[in-house]
Amino acid sequence: MFLALRDLRRGARRFMLLGVVIALVAVLSTVLSGLATGLVTDGISGLRALPFEHLAFQRGADATFSRSTLRPAALEKFEALSGVEATEVGSSFVNAASMDGGPSLDLALFGLSADSFLVERPEARAALADTPGLVLASELRDEGVEVGDRYSLGGSNLVLPVVGFTFAGTYGHAPIAFTSLATWQQIQFGSGADGRYSAIALRGGSNDALDAAASATETDVLTKEAAFGGSPGYTAETTTMSLIRGFLLVISALVIGAFFTVLTVQRTRQIGLLKAMGASNGYVLRDGIGQMAILVSAATLGGVAIGCALVLAVGRTKAPVELNVASVATVALSLIVAGVGGSLVAFRRVTQIEPAIALGVEP
Amino acid sequence: MKADTALAVSGVRVSFPDGRHERVVLDRLDLEIAAGELVVVSGQSGAGKSTLLAVAGLLRRPDSGEVTIAGISARGLSQRQRTALRRDHIAFVYQSANLLPSLTAIEQLELVGHIHRERSTEARRRALALLDEIDMADRADQLPSQLSGGERQRVGIARALMATPSVLIADEPTASLDPARAEVVTNLLAAAATKHAIATLVVAHDTIALDRANRHLILDAGRLREVGS
Numbered sequence: 001m002f003l004a005l006r007d008l009r010r011g012a013r014r015f016m017l018l019g020v021v022i023a024l025v026a027v028l029s030t031v032l033s034g035l036a037t038g039l040v041t042d043g044i045s046g047l048r049a050l051p052f053e054h055l056a057f058q059r060g061a062d063a064t065f066s067r068s069t070l071r072p073a074a075l076e077k078f079e080a081l082s083g084v085e086a087t088e089v090g091s092s093f094v095n096a097a098s099m100d101g102g103p104s105l106d107l108a109l110f111g112l113s114a115d116s117f118l119v120e121r122p123e124a125r126a127a128l129a130d131t132p133g134l135v136l137a138s139e140l141r142d143e144g145v146e147v148g149d150r151y152s153l154g155g156s157n158l159v160l161p162v163v164g165f166t167f168a169g170t171y172g173h174a175p176i177a178f179t180s181l182a183t184w185q186q187i188q189f190g191s192g193a194d195g196r197y198s199a200i201a202l203r204g205g206s207n208d209a210l211d212a213a214a215s216a217t218e219t220d221v222l223t224k225e226a227a228f229g230g231s232p233g234y235t236a237e238t239t240t241m242s243l244i245r246g247f248l249l250v251i252s253a254l255v256i257g258a259f260f261t262v263l264t265v266q267r268t269r270q271i272g273l274l275k276a277m278g279a280s281n282g283y284v285l286r287d288g289i290g291q292m293a294i295l296v297s298a299a300t301l302g303g304v305a306i307g308c309a310l311v312l313a314v315g316r317t318k319a320p321v322e323l324n325v326a327s328v329a330t331v332a333l334s335l336i337v338a339g340v341g342g343s344l345v346a347f348r349r350v351t352q353i354e355p356a357i358a359l360g361v362e363p
Numbered sequence: 364m365k366a367d368t369a370l371a372v373s374g375v376r377v378s379f380p381d382g383r384h385e386r387v388v389l390d391r392l393d394l395e396i397a398a399g400e401l402v403v404v405s406g407q408s409g410a411g412k413s414t415l416l417a418v419a420g421l422l423r424r425p426d427s428g429e430v431t432i433a434g435i436s437a438r439g440l441s442q443r444q445r446t447a448l449r450r451d452h453i454a455f456v457y458q459s460a461n462l463l464p465s466l467t468a469i470e471q472l473e474l475v476g477h478i479h480r481e482r483s484t485e486a487r488r489r490a491l492a493l494l495d496e497i498d499m500a501d502r503a504d505q506l507p508s509q510l511s512g513g514e515r516q517r518v519g520i521a522r523a524l525m526a527t528p529s530v531l532i533a534d535e536p537t538a539s540l541d542p543a544r545a546e547v548v549t550n551l552l553a554a555a556a557t558k559h560a561i562a563t564l565v566v567a568h569d570t571i572a573l574d575r576a577n578r579h580l581i582l583d584a585g586r587l588r589e590v591g592s
Contacts, residue, residue, distance in 0.1 A: 002470075002477040003463065010465040010506070273461050276422060277526070278450020279478045280443065355449075356422035358461060359413050359534055 003274075004291035018259045019299040025252045026303025026335055027310065029245055033327045034311035036241035038320035043231040045169030046108065046137070046176035048224070050118050052201035054210060055089070055227040056219040063222055063230030065091035065198040072195040074217040081213055084205035087116035088197035090184035093174060095154035096134075102149050105140065108171035109153075111184020111197070118201055124166060124178070132183040133163030137175035141165050156187045172232040173320070249334055253342035260292055260343040264350055271350060272357035281351045288350060289343050296339030304332045368431075369529045369562035370396040370419060375428030376585075377414055388414050389425065390585030396562035398529065401553055403565045403572050406582035412566040413534060415582060419564055420532045421449045433529040450478060454523035456533035456552070460515040462507040468518045469494060469503040475525040486525075493521040497551055513544030520551050524559060531556065533565040537572065546571050 008015060056078065061068035070088070078086035090111030097104050112118055114129035127135050136145060149162045160179065168176035185193035202210065202221070214221040229235050264271070274284055308323055315321045377389040388411035396402050406412050417423040419430060421437055430437045433452045437445055462471050469490050476486025494500045497517045507515055516536055523531055533552060537545035549567075553575040556563040565572060573579050579590040 002474055003466065006470060007465040269461075270463060273463070274478070275446065276420070276449070276455055277475060277478055278446055278453075280446055283478060354422070355446075356417045358455065358457065359417050359420075359422060360458075 001287055001290040001294075004287045004294070008291060008294060015295055018256070019295060019302075021255055022252060022296055022299035022335070022339065023303035023306070025248055025255075026300045026332070027307040029248050029331045029335060030304045030307025030328055031310055031314075031321075032241060032244055032248070033331045034307070034315070034321040034323055035319075036238065036245070037324040037327050038315075038322040039237045039241070040228075040234070041322050042170050042173045042320040043234045043237065044171060044228040046110075046171040047169075047228060047231065049167065049169050050201065051120065052118060052203050052224065054202040054221050054223055056200040056202060056210075056214060056217070056221045057198075057227075057230075059218045059220055061199075061220065061230075063220075063227045065089075065230065066093070068198050069196050070198070070200060070217075070219065074219060075197075075200055077213045077217045078200055078202060078210075081205050081209050084209065085117045085203040087113060087118055087201050088181055089118070089199045089201050090181055090188060090197045091171070091199070092184070092188055093172065094187065096151040096177070097154070098145075099150040099152055099159060102145055103143050105136075105143075105145070105151070105177075106174045107134075107136075107177040108174040109177050109179060109184060109187070110171075111179055111181040111188075113181045116181075116201075117203060119178075121166075123164070127163050128178065128180045130163070132158070132180060132186075133161045135164045135166050135168070135178040136162055137168035137170065137177065138165040140175050153187050156190070158183070158187055172234075245331070245334075249338040252335055253338040255342070256292060256296060256339040257342035257345035260288070260346045261349065264288070264346040264353075268353055269357055271353045272355050275353065275355035276358040285347065285350055288346070289340060292343040293336070293340050296343075297336050300332050300335045300339070304328060365395065365397060367397045367399075368395045369398045369433055370394070370564065371429075371431040372415075372419055373429050373431075375418055375425040375430065377411070377418060377423070377425050387585050389418065391428070392586055394419070394564075394580070394587055396530070396564055398562055399557055399560040400577045401556045401563045401565065401575060402578045402580060403567050403576035404580045404582055404587065405566070405568050405573075410582045411585060412582055416532050416534050416564065416566060419530070420453050420455060421445050450526070452529040454526040454528035454531050456516075456519050456523050456531065456536045458535045458538050460507070460512075460519040462510075462515055462518060462522075464507055467504050467506055468499060468510065468514075468521075471507075471518055471522045472525040475522055479526065490521075490525060493524055494518075496524075497521050511544075513540055513547060516540060516544075516548050517551060520548065520555065524555055524561075527559070528561055531561045531563045533563065533567075535566050535568075537567065537569055542569075542571070545569055549575050 057063055058068035058070055075086055075088055078084055092109055094107050094109045096107050114125045119125050119128060145162060147162050150159050152159045170176060189196060210221045271284055311321050311323050372394040375389050375392045378385045378387045404412055418425050432448055435448060472490035472493060473486045494503050499517055502514060537548050549571045580587045581590060
């Protein structure tokens with residue numbers, strides 16, 4: 001890339017426009033990546049943090065807690081499996097109104113047994129085993145909620161005190177609150193709960209054994225990742241973000257392809273000269289595509305750096321954005337690959353330039 | 364063909380479509396140039412001089428006939444083989460120097476070394492020596508835009524010599540220069556042909572070039588005619 005490097009260095013202004021366009025695409029892609037990661041976190045971080053491997057839902061519930069109701073018999077089937085830990089999970093969205101003048105809260109309420117394998121810390125077990133109360137996601141503390149505040153839960157006559165805070169994350173963009181399974185059942189079903197709950201969290205066991213139990217109990221056993229799809233808006237959000245990022249990649253490839261084609265046309269005589277000097281098609285292509293790779297890489301890295309700075313700045317507010325190194329690296333790599341791929345559209349044009357053009361002779 | 368012939372063009376025919384007819388530009392043309400010999404070709408505009416240079420320089424395939432460079436026939440060679448033969452044995456000097464705008468004078472020469480896969484330190488050493496040979500060593504780091512027309516053309520000659528060619532082809536190298544500079548450039552070409560034993564084919568019309576030439580040929584009606592023969 002003898003010529004390419006010097007061309008970039010001394011003809012920087014010529015490449016500035018393309019560099020700026022690629023950098024802007026990289027900024028946008030990085031911010032979108034931050035938004036996608038943030039939305040995913042906002043949607044399922046609470047579920048992701050729980051130490052289970054599979055969830056069993058009522059058949060046809062489509063991984064949605066609110067559509068799934070199971071009975072104790074189903075749990076017994078899974079508990080009977082060798083090497084499997086199983087526990088009931090109750091989950092629903094509730095509105096909690098403060099009785100003490102504090103903020104009103106929309107909560108993803110999870111009901112768990114105190115002896116569930118999902119409850120790992122002794123103080124959490126104690127909180128769920130004691131008198132009914134709420135263990136809230138720690139970020140609610142920033143909104144002014146304090147231990148001892150009392151909340152009336154919508155749809156029931158229950159008033160529960162806040163007994164503690166934990167890293168609980170969010171589910172369906174609502175902060176998670178834990179309470180005992182019995183309390184959750186009372187909120188959800190009143191006095192006629194009859195042991196009902198939403199889903200069974202599972203850890204361990206072979207897929208075959210879990211599938212057999214799922215058939216016997218008429219449940220759908222899903223992996224943790226598959227269960228994320230049930231979070232409200234999760235699939236729509238991730239699909240939309242993926243689509244936008246895909247379009248950005250295609251746009252980058254097209255922009256770079258168009259620019260490289262124009263550059264190739266402008267350089268026709270220069271390429272002819274190189275060929276007249278004995279440079280092979282491979283030499284000329286390596287030089288040109290290498291030049292695009294350097295330009296696209298530099299512009300992408302610059303754009304990604306600006307995008308990361310923007311995401312970090314926006315992340316200080318309540319906006320659902322989050323930097324994920326792997327996602328950002330994927331964005332950068334994809335843009336570079338798309339850019340270099342785009343420059344290949346001029347491949348044929350470069351190979352067809354005749355060296356005779358250096359002498360001004362029609363080939 | 365003589366033993367010291369570096370460029371041989373024999374029975375070459377080139378034609379172009381011209382409406383419903385065919386215009387024959389080179390018609391069974393023969394030419395031999397020995398190593399170290401400077402041959403000047405002149406002719407009327409449109410006579411086919413540039414086409415002759417393109418064919419002799421393996422930039423264009425003739426309709427028929429044969430071109431032999433340093434004893435190697437180009438007939439039947441693939442595009443890749445022709446490129447390699449051109450790289451190893453042929454160099455060009457153009458009417459407008461054709462320097463690459465983003466390269467300094469010395470880098471114009473180093474690029475040739477790069478194409479020839481020469482080690483960069485060796486390429487730089489030879490490039491400096493060649494620039495010194497044409498009294499341009501002190502302008503080595505100047506870009507083409509910072510050089511005069513004559514200086515650009517001298518760098519163009521040094522770039523051609525950097526390829527250590529058996530055959531040098533020059534297309535009106537002094538056409539855009541004033542007489543004083545044209546003389547310098549022509550003298551350089553003549554000296555290079557002798558010193559480096561290069562078969563040099565020049566298209567030119569000026570008397571300086573004709574004076575330095577070992578032979579003067581006129582291209583007319585597709586054939587070469589030697590002046591004075």
